[in-house]
Amino acid sequence: MTDNDDSSGRKARPAAVRWANLADLILIIAREIQFRGYADERAVQLSQSEGMVMRHLVQHASATPSQIAAATGLQRTNVSPVLRDLEEKGLIERHVDPQDRRGVSVHRTRRGAENYALVRKEWGAAVAAAAGRDTSKLDDALALLRSIEIGLISTRPKGSDGPVRGPTRQQGI
Secondary structure, three states, rough: OOOOOOOOOOOOOOOOHHHHHHHHHHHHHHHHHOOOOOOOOOOOOHHHHHHHHHHHHHHHEEEEEHEEEHHHHHOHHHHHHHHHHHOOOEEEEEEEOOOOOEEEEEEEOHHHHHHHHHHHHHHHHHHHHOOOOOOOOOHHHHHHHHHHHHHHHOOOOOOOOOOOOOOOOOOOO
């Protein structure tokens, strides 16, 4: 069977079209998850950028604003307003570095960790219901999506401050 055959041996759409369809579906699904909001009144609604920062801080107990920008792919100039909004919501705290007094480290609060766990639970319930709770291909889907995530992050243009428009030097242009 070739890359352009489906499981029945019939000609399928070209791989490039199927990959584009997958990318499109990922974006649609992400938007639908965010669009629905939360049933639990304790859940704090987050913007996409706020969610990316909180996801990083759940995995890393503390980080500098520059580390957050690099890890999330956010432009460094956009990190400060996102941090300010998260701080106002009580989800993070900023601490001045006691040694040099200029540096700042960002930490999630207990409320921030609890909110992230709560919204993940709701996201999971929504996705499970939408899939009819069918787990037969769930591990394969997770493995593919993790591989895509790692591949996309590892091929981010180095030294860029946010999304790239047009060809980059890394592409040989």
